[in-house]
Amino acid sequence: MERKASDLFVECLEVEGVEYVFGIPGEETLDLNESLANSSVDFIPVRHEQGGAYMADMYGRLTQRAGVCLGTLGPGATNLVTGVADAFLDRSPLVALTGQGDLERMHKESHQYIDIVSMMKPVTKWNARLNSSHIIPEVVRKAFKVAQAQKPGPTHIELPEDVMAAPVDAEPLPARPNVRSPEPSAPELLKAVGIIRSALNPVVLAGNGVARVGAAAALREFARATGIGVAETFMGKGLLDFEDPRSLGTVGLQSRDYALAGFEDADVVITVGYDLVEHSPSNWNPRRDKKIVCIDTDSVEVDEYFMTEVDLVGDLYHILSRLAEACGSVVDTGGSGRLNEIVLGHFEAAREDDRFPITPPRALWDIRQVLGPKDILVSDVGLHKLWIARMFPAHEPNTVMIANGLAGMGFALPSAIAAKLVHPDRHVVTVNGDGGFLMNSQELETAMRMKTAIVNVIWEDRQFGSIVWKQDKKFDRHFGVDFTNPDFVRLAEAYGMPAWRCESVDGFAEHLRHALTLDVASLIVLPIDYSLDVAISEELGQETVAT
Numbered sequence: 431m432e433r434k435a436s437d438l439f440v441e442c443l444e445v446e447g448v449e450y451v452f453g454i455p456g457e458e459t460l461d462l463n464e465s466l467a468n469s470s471v472d473f474i475p476v477r478h479e480q481g482g483a484y485m486a487d488m489y490g491r492l493t494q495r496a497g498v499c500l501g502t503l504g505p506g507a508t509n510l511v512t513g514v515a516d517a518f519l520d521r522s523p524l525v526a527l528t529g530q531g532d533l534e535r536m537h538k539e540s541h542q543y544i545d546i547v548s549m550m551k552p553v554t555k556w557n558a559r560l561n562s563s564h565i566i567p568e569v570v571r572k573a574f575k576v577a578q579a580q581k582p583g584p585t586h587i588e589l590p591e592d593v594m595a596a597p598v599d600a601e602p603l604p605a606r607p608n609v610r611s612p613e614p615s616a617p618e619l620l621k622a623v624g625i626i627r628s629a630l631n632p633v634v635l636a637g638n639g640v641a642r643v644g645a646a647a648a649l650r651e652f653a654r655a656t657g658i659g660v661a662e663t664f665m666g667k668g669l670l671d672f673e674d675p676r677s678l679g680t681v682g683l684q685s686r687d688y689a690l691a692g693f694e695d696a697d698v699v700i701t702v703g704y705d706l707v708e709h710s711p712s713n714w715n716p717r718r719d720k721k722i723v724c725i726d727t728d729s730v731e732v733d734e735y736f737m738t739e740v741d742l743v744g745d746l747y748h749i750l751s752r753l754a755e756a757c758g759s760v761v762d763t764g765g766s767g768r769l770n771e772i773v774l775g776h777f778e779a780a781r782e783d784d785r786f787p788i789t790p791p792r793a794l795w796d797i798r799q800v801l802g803p804k805d806i807l808v809s810d811v812g813l814h815k816l817w818i819a820r821m822f823p824a825h826e827p828n829t830v831m832i833a834n835g836l837a838g839m840g841f842a843l844p845s846a847i848a849a850k851l852v853h854p855d856r857h858v859v860t861v862n863g864d865g866g867f868l869m870n871s872q873e874l875e876t877a878m879r880m881k882t883a884i885v886n887v888i889w890e891d892r893q894f895g896s897i898v899w900k901q902d903k904k905f906d907r908h909f910g911v912d913f914t915n916p917d918f919v920r921l922a923e924a925y926g927m928p929a930w931r932c933e934s935v936d937g938f939a940e941h942l943r944h945a946l947t948l949d950v951a952s953l954i955v956l957p958i959d960y961s962l963d964v965a966i967s968e969e970l971g972q973e974t975v976a977t
């Protein structure tokens with residue numbers, strides 16, 4: 431049946447199961463937006479394309495189906511880039527759509543034209559210009575297939591205006607579930623079993639990949655069956671319930687984290703879904719003497735500190751289940767609970783900490799008390815992120831959402847909106863610095879309009895806290911990091927949003943409890959005292975991360 435290319439394009443999105451397109455239309459996306467308006471796909475206008483990209487990113491993280499965002503040509507597309515790059519480094523499936531001028535004006539200087547396909551190349555797994563309406567079914571199918579394949583990430587399609595308005599006679603290709611990963615060969619599995627069974631002090635380092643493919647249950651069973659302790663990266667928080675006796679805590683903030691979780695004494699490290707982009711292996715294998723059994727969904731990066739004995743590439747659930755059976759409880763187990771003892775000890779003690787402005791551990795303690803095990807805490811990027819990553823105890827995977835690849839400020843608010851759309855039945859709370867919050871605060875309007883009842887907590891210190899922390903350590907002073915804030919309560923109220931400023935330490939939990947009963951988004955300003963060093967104790971060593 432002949433129809434407009436943009437109609438066919440949107441039919442292809444429908445076949446892919448797309449629920450939302452987050453973005454801002456432009457004069458060069460008029461046909462596409464009209465086709466979206468006539469479809470089952472919800473177009474969600476956002477207030478900055480970066481916000482739309484972060485929403486698509488979080489939708490992808492939580493569903494493993496590509497989130498879709500849209501910007502027009504030129505400035506709309508350049509505004510998308512940071513969110514797309516975040517999805518790239520955090521391995522989140524996303525399809526970015528950008529408008530473009532007519533094919534006939536791309537060879538010359540013309541209004542708002544820049545080469546967006548080249549610009550998006552380094553932050554996508556694949557991208558293309560749609561230079562003919564007949565290729566729409568293939569291009570859309572490919573964009574989703576590539577974005578959703580392990581390791582997932584963003585793809586990008588550029589949509590020239592004249593192509594989208596052209597008549598076309600084609601049908602969408604059927605969506606297909608992504609191909610299951612291959613099984614490791616029997617010799618590879620046997621080699622891994624041999625290494626694990628003969629290890630003296632094995633430990634597991636589990637990362638984002640496990641949460642991504644929903645293999646936490648298999649990891650828990652592997653840990654239970656073998657008795658081997660599991661340390662988690664920031665993005666792996668909750669893969670084991672922190673109360674699980676095999677949980678060694680969240681590693682990566684400081685030099686002694688790994689030692690205190692048992693890595694110094696480990697002869698074998700089993701990495702599962704571990705991405706080097708989160709934290710370099712030089713931190714836990716400085717002498718390059720660990721035997722590494724690497725379990726991942728795809729062939730791993732080469733790094734001189736990460737020379738693996740055996741790579742088990744494939745379906746993590748399957749591989750972990752096979753290893754759990756084959757390794758049983760015959761192994762010696764390494765790992766040390768010392769990191770957890772120190773960190774959780776401080777966390778527990780914080781319940782009695784009545785200082786105001788509040789200290790980070792007390793604030794986190796209050797949040798943990800009011801959130802259920804499956805509720806979601808989204809962290810922005812800054813010193814608060816380091817506190818959350820290190821200390822906030824998680825029960826389930828994908829309940830503490832941390833951007834740790836690109837780590838861009840301004841992530842929390844827009845992505846929390848998407849988290850609430852995906853999980854309307856769960857509470858979603860964001861913690862932000864006052865620096866990062868203002869980077870995407872315009873999405874408060876989107877939250878109100880979408881009726882996504884998220885609670886935004888701003889830790890207010892009127893500084894770029896993590897930079898202050900680093901400068902003070904390096905130069906004994908800080909500079910270029912102080913600012914003033916708007917009255918955040920009145921800012922939120924201007925959007926029609928209930929908001930409160932905490933005036934006492936007990937006020938925070940009271941406001942938070944109340945906010946979580948509301949069916950609209952809300953905001954809490956919490957004066958924070960960052961004089962307590964996130965390093966907590968000298969025993970934990972020097973910091974080794976950048977926020």
Ligand SMILES: Cc1ncc(C[n+]2csc(CCOP(=O)(O)OP(=O)(O)O)c2C)c(N)n1
Nearest residue numbers: 812813814838839863864865866894895896
């Ligand atoms: C978009 C972006 N710009 C700059 C940085 C570098 N950076 C990392 S943390 C930080 C300061 C964050 O300050 P704030 O949001 O107030 O949070 P706090 O550290 O005080 O908790 C900066 C500037 C970044 N990660 N992302």
